[in-house]
Amino acid sequence: MAHGEVLEFEEYVRIRQDALLRSARRLVPDPVDAQDLLQTALVRTYGRWDGIADKRLADAYLRRVMINTRTEWWRARKLEEVPTEQLPDASVDDSTEQHADRALLMDILKVLAPKQRSVVVLRHWEQMSTEETAAALGMSAGTVKSTLHRALARLREELESRGYEGRALEPGKAGRDKAGKERERCAA
Structure with a gap:
């Protein structure tokens, strides 16, 4: 990737990171997993940044990468959840x-x-x-x-x-x- 493209990607991440993290947080319930999801999506997008002809579509591209990544994680997870009739009450601080x-x-x-x-x-x-x-x-x-x-x-x-x-x-x-x-x- 050319130096100009790297700078363009860095600027994009700097400007959009808060909004993208909110999107990731809505896709996965755990805040740490959301950060991991966004980071993984950014790494994957970085490798393809020069292939995104219209940078106005970068948010949509990144959301799609996050959704695909989350789906991969979901499919690969070990089935540790136990289905129950009654879900526990959510604790709210x-x-x-x-x-x-x-x-x-x-x-x-x-x-x-x-x-x-x-x-x-x-x-x-x-x-x-x-x-x-x-x-x-x-x-x-x-x-x-x-x-x-x-x-x-x-x-x-x-x-x-x-x-x-x-x-x-x-x-x-x-x-x-x-x-x-x-x-x-x-x-x-």
Whole structure:
């Protein structure tokens, strides 16, 4: 890679690292794993940086690398989880409602399959359209819609099983139910 390309990549990482880490944090629940995920994605992207003709698409490229990497990790993991009927309560150190809601959302996202979690993260946290999500994940728009519908239904079931059926939760904002409106739209 030419010296100019290296400097361009370093500048890109310096500017976008916080946003990219937030994306990684939404894909994997553990903050340390999120940092590892981003670092791995950056290393993989660095090797292909000169091949990205339109650098405005670098975020989308990196998100896709993070999703693929997370999927590789998920497939390679040893099955150490034991399925149970009742999930343990999530412990929350911060007492504010917003932090509690965020912790709850991050916890219930664990029940989703990686593909479902990717669709939910890209559609609701990254605010990508159905078409953008489909392009980022390499699937059809219809598959994105059906996957999102099933994922939101699964999240709703999980919330109800935890006694939250009356509360509205939205990624990033407590108290407003954008996700609920999306569920109603998908259900129609």
